[in-house]
Amino acid sequence: MNSERIYLDNAATTPLRAEVVEAMRGAAVDADYNPSSLHAEGRKAARLLDSSRDRVAAVLGVHRNEITFTSGGTESDNLAVAGTMRAAARGSQMVCSAVEHHAVLAAVRALADDGYRPTVLSVGSDGRVELETFSAALGSSTALASVMYANNETGVIQPITELAATARARGAVFHTDAVQAPDWLPIQVPSLGVDLLSLSAHKFGGPKGVGLLYARRGTAMHPLIAGGGQEFGRRPGTENLLGITGMARALELAAAERAAASDRIRGLRDSLESGIASSVPDVRINGAGADRLPNICNVSFNGLESAALLVALDLAGIAVSAGSACTSGSLEPSHVLAAMGLEPGWRRGAIRFSFGPGTTAAQVDRVLTILPPLVDGLRHPSTARAAAGNDGGMGRLKERTARGWRQ
Numbered sequence: 182m183n184s185e186r187i188y189l190d191n192a193a194t195t196p197l198r199a200e201v202v203e204a205m206r207g208a209a210v211d212a213d214y215n216p217s218s219l220h221a222e223g224r225k226a227a228r229l230l231d232s233s234r235d236r237v238a239a240v241l242g243v244h245r246n247e248i249t250f251t252s253g254g255t256e257s258d259n260l261a262v263a264g265t266m267r268a269a270a271r272g273s274q275m276v277c278s279a280v281e282h283h284a285v286l287a288a289v290r291a292l293a294d295d296g297y298r299p300t301v302l303s304v305g306s307d308g309r310v311e312l313e314t315f316s317a318a319l320g321s322s323t324a325l326a327s328v329m330y331a332n333n334e335t336g337v338i339q340p341i342t343e344l345a346a347t348a349r350a351r352g353a354v355f356h357t358d359a360v361q362a363p364d365w366l367p368i369q370v371p372s373l374g375v376d377l378l379s380l381s382a383h384k385f386g387g388p389k390g391v392g393l394l395y396a397r398r399g400t401a402m403h404p405l406i407a408g409g410g411q412e413f414g415r416r417p418g419t420e421n422l423l424g425i426t427g428m429a430r431a432l433e434l435a436a437a438e439r440a441a442a443s444d445r446i447r448g449l450r451d452s453l454e455s456g457i458a459s460s461v462p463d464v465r466i467n468g469a470g471a472d473r474l475p476n477i478c479n480v481s482f483n484g485l486e487s488a489a490l491l492v493a494l495d496l497a498g499i500a501v502s503a504g505s506a507c508t509s510g511s512l513e514p515s516h517v518l519a520a521m522g523l524e525p526g527w528r529r530g531a532i533r534f535s536f537g538p539g540t541t542a543a544q545v546d547r548v549l550t551i552l553p554p555l556v557d558g559l560r561h562p563s564t565a566r567a568a569a570g571n572d573g574g575m576g577r578l579k580e581r582t583a584r585g586w587r588q
């Protein structure tokens with residue numbers, strides 16, 4: 182019996198990298214002071230903040246003053262969307278896609294209640310925003326367009342460079358939520374051509390609760406919270422300096438290792454997908470028709486409840502997520518798969534396997550050994566119960582659902 186757990190939920194969060202822990206340990210003393218203080222201790226902290234800003238700016242290919250440190254992806258997305266719109270005239274239009282993370286969609290909804298005009302674009306069955314649809318939606322009053330770089334549920338990559346060029350040519354500010362990108366895709370801003378870009382450290386081996394927003398110089402933006410003048414007045418509040426130090430190291434590592442890690446993990450992901458397709462009937466890979474991140478496999482098991490399979494896999498030592506882990510506190514079906522036109526039977530049975538740089542071939546082999554009989558057992562419960570002499574994990578599922586699945 183192999184008792185090692187297999188963590189395939191890296192799109193929800195990645196483990197903190199050892200090198201990042203090391204960097205944070207080394208910076209802990211200086212990071213213990215307030216970078217806004219004028220005394221020697223404060224000046225040391227300010228130097229640490231400055232050097233971290235320089236390092237992330239170098240990875241992104243931007244000027245240091247264009248970086249705003251935040252508490253993570255949700256805040257960066259909110260600052261990008263609401264900060265930009267609040268700097269524009271009420272009644273201005275904002276455009277986003279139907280497959281955005283809730284951090285963007287909910288911000289757009291809240292602004293709509295305040296008199297700004299939302300346009301939420303549909304996507305094709307492959308999950309991609311079509312350029313013509315995007316271009317047709319932009320008008321003279323469009324202040325902002327926001328389309329994510331890669332989707333957190335399916336891994337589908339959007340044509341960001343083309344979308345950004347189209348928006349900018351029409352005078353709109355273009356934001357991309359690049360939270361899922363750094364371990365797998367190039368993130369140099371000059372090549373992407375975006376005005377605003379959100380990142381979150383815990384998605385690429387850094388600590389939780391820290392992120393950044395890149396904002397092109399001259400982009401008008403209102404701070405969302407009132408306070409002091411930190412972060413060039415864009416984000417008041419004492420910075421999470423230790424977290425920022427860890428994020429800078431994690432971003433450098435992600436950029437340096439991206440190409441090799443992507444190739445290796447794409448191979449493993451492809452072998453998981455072909456293994457599932459050949460051993461489990463009635464499955465489909467969501468987003469398979471589009472360019473995808475190499476680490477995400479979103480597969481629907483027709484007729485199954487994904488929560489039941491998630492719990493069965495968890496009991497077998499494999500951590501995955503159903504739909505979006507960021508919102509799996511609720512068991513709501515995925516808005517992303519709905520936007521792609523998936524019928525409810527397929528949507529309900531969707532599981533996301535998301536690999537990390539540390540995922541191994543042996544782990545994939547083990548998933549392929551464990552998964553087919555589990556799916557079969559859930560699809561034919563009476564046969565499986567008789568064989569296993571238990572309830573197939575349903576008791577634990579009910580208990581967790583009652584607790585509300587916060588993660």
Ligand code: PLP
Binds near residue numbers: 253329
């Ligand atoms: N955007 C995307 C694409 C995400 O995947 C997530 C988190 O899952 C977020 C935003 C929110 O990031 P954070 O957890 O740092 O608030």
